[in-house]
């Protein structure tokens with residue numbers, strides 16, 4: 498049995514994760530912590546793996562504590578940039594047996610969408626990303642959109658692609674979305690939505706749209722449990738659930 502604790506347990510993702518861990522035959526939910534709870538409860542409960550679905554402003558503190566105490570972490574919370582990842586790598590050097598998985602999105606379909614987008618990137622002159630989420634989401638653009646943009650930008654650089662054409666010279670601030678690594682990202686917040694993304698590619702005479710929809714938070718649970726099962730044997734930092742999937 499893998500002893501699992503959830504941080505952010507009263508939240509939308511945390512509560513779903515508690516249910517999924519309790520239903521998994523090879524996992525035991527040993528602690529469910531939320532805002533105001535002491536992290537010492539993790540060691541008291543003997544947690545081997547922590548699943549973090551909290552907030553970008555608190556996740557780094559949680560991870561520093563877990564790494565220091567040799568507790569593996571599966572992290573869905575957003576807000577990770579290169580600087581944060583570098584900090585985690587340094588912290589993990591001092592705790593060599595500990596593993597941390599940072600996954601922008603635990604839905605298998607979303608992981609495939611990012612992979613397909615990276616594959617398509619080299620073939621199209623134009624690309625833009627539209628992410629669509631529920632209005633209670635605290636960050637924009639989504640972690641998934643950021644990661645998708647980074648993967649596309651990397652693929653374009655490797656292929657020697659130039660900058661994306663855009664003749665806009667006047668207009669309102671924000672009308673062309675945010676610039677993530679040279680890729681335009683647009684965010685929609687709409688009651689009724691959960692988590693959705695479209696990646697639009699275009700070239701002369703054709704477009705390609707890759708779309709993924711999470712209609713329910715259950716869609717993330719298979720990926721979360723995969724992360725829990727794999728991280729106990731994967732020391733160091735893993736960025737992206739794709740590393741735990743056989744995509745060949």
Ligand SMILES: NC(=O)C1=CN([C@@H]2O[C@H](COP(=O)(O)OP(=O)(O)OC[C@H]3O[C@@H](n4cnc5c(N)ncnc54)[C@H](OP(=O)(O)O)[C@@H]3O)[C@@H](O)[C@H]2O)C=CC1
Nearest residue numbers: 505507508509510531532550551555573574575601602603
């Ligand atoms: N990787 C993925 O597949 C997915 C990632 N996410 C990401 O996960 C994060 C959480 O999303 P969601 O569940 O919708 O958000 P919620 O706001 O519903 O849940 C966050 C929970 O964490 C609690 N919390 C805040 N600070 C702490 C703390 N220091 N220790 C423990 N708990 C704390 C909050 O309490 P309070 O409300 O009192 O502040 C709240 O209960 C976001 O970054 C989101 O983008 C979401 C979906 C999928």
Ligand SMILES: O=C(O)C1=N[C@H](C(=O)O)C[C@H](O)C1
Nearest residue numbers: 575601602634639640641692
């Ligand atoms: O906050 C959410 O809901 C989600 N957050 C993650 C993100 O920012 O990419 C994953 C998914 O899009 C749902």
